[in-house]
Amino acid sequence: MQVQGDQSSAGATAKPMRLALLGVGMMGGSAAQAWRAAGQVSQVVGFDVDGAALQTALAGGVIDEAAPSAAQAVAAADVVLLAVPVGAMAEVLAHIAPTLPAQVLITDLGSTKASVIAAAREHLSAQQLVHFVPAHPIAGAERSGVAAADAALFAQRWVILTPQPGVDAQAVLRIEQIWRACGARIERMSADEHDQMFAAVSHLPHLLAYALMACIGEQAQGQRALQFAGAGFRDFTRIAASSPPMWRDIALANQAALSAQLARYREILARMQAQLDAGNGVQLHALFEQASQLRGQLAGVGHER
Amino acid sequence: MQVQGDQSSAGATAKPMRLALLGVGMMGGSAAQAWRAAGQVSQVVGFDVDGAALQTALAGGVIDEAAPSAAQAVAAADVVLLAVPVGAMAEVLAHIAPTLPAQVLITDLGSTKASVIAAAREHLSAQQLVHFVPAHPIAGAERSGVAAADAALFAQRWVILTPQPGVDAQAVLRIEQIWRACGARIERMSADEHDQMFAAVSHLPHLLAYALMACIGEQAQGQRALQFAGAGFRDFTRIAASSPPMWRDIALANQAALSAQLARYREILARMQAQLDAGNGVQLHALFEQASQLRGQLAGVGHER
Numbered sequence: 167m168q169v170q171g172d173q174s175s176a177g178a179t180a181k182p183m184r185l186a187l188l189g190v191g192m193m194g195g196s197a198a199q200a201w202r203a204a205g206q207v208s209q210v211v212g213f214d215v216d217g218a219a220l221q222t223a224l225a226g227g228v229i230d231e232a233a234p235s236a237a238q239a240v241a242a243a244d245v246v247l248l249a250v251p252v253g254a255m256a257e258v259l260a261h262i263a264p265t266l267p268a269q270v271l272i273t274d275l276g277s278t279k280a281s282v283i284a285a286a287r288e289h290l291s292a293q294q295l296v297h298f299v300p301a302h303p304i305a306g307a308e309r310s311g312v313a314a315a316d317a318a319l320f321a322q323r324w325v326i327l328t329p330q331p332g333v334d335a336q337a338v339l340r341i342e343q344i345w346r347a348c349g350a351r352i353e354r355m356s357a358d359e360h361d362q363m364f365a366a367v368s369h370l371p372h373l374l375a376y377a378l379m380a381c382i383g384e385q386a387q388g389q390r391a392l393q394f395a396g397a398g399f400r401d402f403t404r405i406a407a408s409s410p411p412m413w414r415d416i417a418l419a420n421q422a423a424l425s426a427q428l429a430r431y432r433e434i435l436a437r438m439q440a441q442l443d444a445g446n447g448v449q450l451h452a453l454f455e456q457a458s459q460l461r462g463q464l465a466g467v468g469h470e471r
Numbered sequence: 472m473q474v475q476g477d478q479s480s481a482g483a484t485a486k487p488m489r490l491a492l493l494g495v496g497m498m499g500g501s502a503a504q505a506w507r508a509a510g511q512v513s514q515v516v517g518f519d520v521d522g523a524a525l526q527t528a529l530a531g532g533v534i535d536e537a538a539p540s541a542a543q544a545v546a547a548a549d550v551v552l553l554a555v556p557v558g559a560m561a562e563v564l565a566h567i568a569p570t571l572p573a574q575v576l577i578t579d580l581g582s583t584k585a586s587v588i589a590a591a592r593e594h595l596s597a598q599q600l601v602h603f604v605p606a607h608p609i610a611g612a613e614r615s616g617v618a619a620a621d622a623a624l625f626a627q628r629w630v631i632l633t634p635q636p637g638v639d640a641q642a643v644l645r646i647e648q649i650w651r652a653c654g655a656r657i658e659r660m661s662a663d664e665h666d667q668m669f670a671a672v673s674h675l676p677h678l679l680a681y682a683l684m685a686c687i688g689e690q691a692q693g694q695r696a697l698q699f700a701g702a703g704f705r706d707f708t709r710i711a712a713s714s715p716p717m718w719r720d721i722a723l724a725n726q727a728a729l730s731a732q733l734a735r736y737r738e739i740l741a742r743m744q745a746q747l748d749a750g751n752g753v754q755l756h757a758l759f760e761q762a763s764q765l766r767g768q769l770a771g772v773g774h775e776r
Contacts (some may be wrong), residue, residue: 304701324699353699363696366687371707374679377739379762381732382671384739391668392769394629394658396609398710402676405703406766410759414752421747427686428744432737434682434689439733442678442726447719454715457684461711464697 182208186243188236188258190214190223193275194249195315197303198228203317204347213239223312237265245344248274248282253415256285263289272298273341277364279328279357281419296334299341302326302360303350304368310409321349328357365423370431372413373424375406487513491548493541493563495519495528498580499554500620502608503533508622509652518544528617542570550649553579553587558720561590568594577603578646582669584633584662586724601639604646607631607665608655609673615714626654633662670728675736677718678729680711 185207187198191214201207212229213236214220223229233239240246240262250258255276266272272294276282279300286298304324325345329338342352355363382388417424434453441449490512492503496519506512517534518541519525528534538544545551545567555563560581571577577599581587584605591603609629630650634643647657660668687693722729739758746754 304699306702323701326699359692363692363699366690366693367696367700367704370686371683371704373743374683374740375707375766376759376762377736377743378676378679379765380758381675381736381739383761383765385671385735387664387668388671388765391672392765394609394631394668395672395769396628397611398713399672399676400769401706401709402680403766403769404706406762407770408703408763410756410763413759414756417747417755418750418752421750425744425747428740428747430690431682431686432740432744434686435679435733435737435740438678438682439730439737442722442730442733445723445726447723450722451715451719453685454681454718456688457681457711458713458715460684460688460693460697461680461708464700464705464708465712 183244184209184211184242186233186240186246187212187229187249188214188239188247188262189249189251189254190216190219190229190312191249192310192312192314192316193303193305193319194247195223195226195228195312196305196317196319197247197249197275199315199317200320200348201344204344204349206344206347207245211239211243219312226312226315228312228315236261240270241265241267243267243270245271245273245340248272248276251412251415252276252278252281252419253411255282256289259285259289263291263294266290266294268293270294270297271337271340273301275301275303276419277302277368277416278419279326279360283328283330283357295330296332297337298330299333299338300328300330300357301341301345302328302364303345310412318349320345323350325350325352326360327352327354328360329354330357361420362423365420365427369413369416369420369424370427372405372408373417373428374431375403376413379403379406488549489514489516489547491538491545491551492517492534492554493519493544493551493567494554494556494559495521495524495534495617496554497615497617497619497621498608498610498624499552500528500531500533500617501610501622501624502552502554502580504620504622505625505653506649509649509654511649511652512550516544516548524617531617531620533617533620541566545575546570546572548572548575550576550578550645553577553581556717556720557581557583557586557724558716560587561594564590564594568596568599571595571599573598575599575602576642576645578606580606580608581724582607582673582721583724584631584665588633588635588662600635601637602642603635604638604643605633605635605662606646606650607633607669608650615717623654625650628655630655630657631665632657632659633665634659635662666725667728670725670732674718674721674725674729675732677710677713678722678733679736680708681718684708684711 187194187210190212198210210229211231211233212223213233220232224232236258274282303320305319492499495517503515515534516536516538517528518538525537529537541563579587608625610624
């Protein structure tokens with residue numbers, strides 16, 4: 167029985183939680199602000215290879231302290247948040263593994279999960295892996311940079327957790343607790359299921375939007391045509407403003423699942439072109455109708471922005 | 472010199488303008504409301520093959536009178552607005568040609584222009600053609616039905632006019648005047664230029680959005696994946712909620728230009744897949760970067776919703 171008066175009710179959260187934020191971009195900065203605003207962390211130590219971004223984060227109060235290296239950032243942390251592009255996860259994990267405190271919680275924001283888990287398996291010890299909870303918050307990211315960080319980014323959003331067999335159940339619950347406190351909804355699934363689903367509903371659409379802009383950019387009349395593009399075009403291509411290096415990394419990190427989705431999509435376009443060239447209005451209409459009905463259902467699930 | 476006192480300053484607009492609205496969907500209804508709100512028409516007679524839509528338009532005050540046929544709707548009109556799907560233009564023009572008053576202004580809202588002009592050439596007399604001003608207002612249309620009509624739909628939007636050689640210059644100016652009074656901006660171009668540009672920035676994106684929904688719908692995990700789709704996916708696929716018969720008609724009406732754009736786009740996807748499968752991050756990044764920069768420019772032209 168505890169005899170510490172008022173503090174006893176606060177339980178485990180009474181201890182100040184120290185967050186090591188590795189990568190101070192829009193997503194990492196938003197997470198740090200959201201976690202702090204929700205009372206889940208009390209102190210944030212940040213590191214970024216981009217020194218200017220790190221100073222911006224410090225000046226803006228997103229982090230309380232700028233560490234001179236990733237290894238030093240994590241040395242006294244209670245929880246480590248990997249908020250670097252998925253292509254940089256392995257390198258960062260290799261850097262921090264030697265200085266990670268025992269029992270430290272480790273999680274991430276990566277848009278692909280199998281690749282991050284593979285990197286963790288390669289660089290973390292078996293004991294460290296027990297406290298690693300892979301996570302993917304589904305939140306918009308076509309803006310980038312810590313100046314675009316937003317503490318409210320995760321309200322009503324999904325956070326997908328892909329915990330591995332053997333993980334400490336308390337570690338998973340703690341990460342769930344942090345995100346729920348930020349207003350997010352939690353779903354657990356396997357990393358493979360995650361990667362296949364997000365290849366279809368996130369990674370492929372990004373490729374398609376980039377491809378449309380590239381297609382227009384290659385045409386002599388492209389610039390003039392863009393002048394008259396309507397709201398539908400702007401919505402469709404909004405994600406093509408997303409960070410090119412981040413999406414290159416995601417595409418390569420989820421190469422197999424994304425390639426399969428792209429091949430499947432190209433088959434549908436080939437079918438559509440045959441129908442168009444044949445003037446087959448019946449089949450075109452059937453495809454549009456099927457698509458339109460499915461999109462109509464979407465209004466009833468999840469959330470609109 | 473006119474001696475009619477106050478009425479003289481109103482000039483040509485002093486006479487009550489009678490609009491025949493053929494097709495009382497979202498676009499036609501919005502145009503009738505916008506034209507009336509801008510003082511460009513004083514009386515609206517409507518016709519639609521969908522009797523229920525016609526009654527809704529009448530009950531909602533979008534039209535003042537429901538005509539029993541297109542031919543009767545135009546009989547006493549000063550201006551005829553063809554607001555039917557592009558696939559129905561020829562049939563409607565054939566119906567109204569015999570009863571069109573001399574000097575009546577004729578215009579439309581079609582998303583394709585060469586096909587509508589071809590239909591007009593087939594069914595209108597040379598004298599009637601002189602007063603035909605093909606128009607395409609670039610305004611969102613994923614909602615449909617007259618209940619979604621919006622008098623403010625055209626404010627700050629482009630209206631593309633594709634007048635043909637031999638058209639009466641005053642007729643073109645009058646249509647420009649009507650749209651400008653609704654807050655729209657006007658651009659004139661050839662029908663071929665219009666159709667090629669909009670194949671790229673409007674018709675192709677609609678096909679691509681429909682194709683993505685169809686692609687996901689064909690997969691066993693599709694429904695579950697949609698549950699977790701983020702804001703980017705919702706933006707990207709918003710136009711897939713658009714009317715399937717309307718877009719079937721548009722695709723077929725602009726078949727040649729759209730087919731060329733689709734083929735071009737498929738070449739880019741083939742290139743992208745080869746880069747992805749080869750793990751060629753340098754080339755993927757270059758394509759994403761080119762696309763992202765062009766999308767970034769878009770923020771500076773036209774308008775956001």
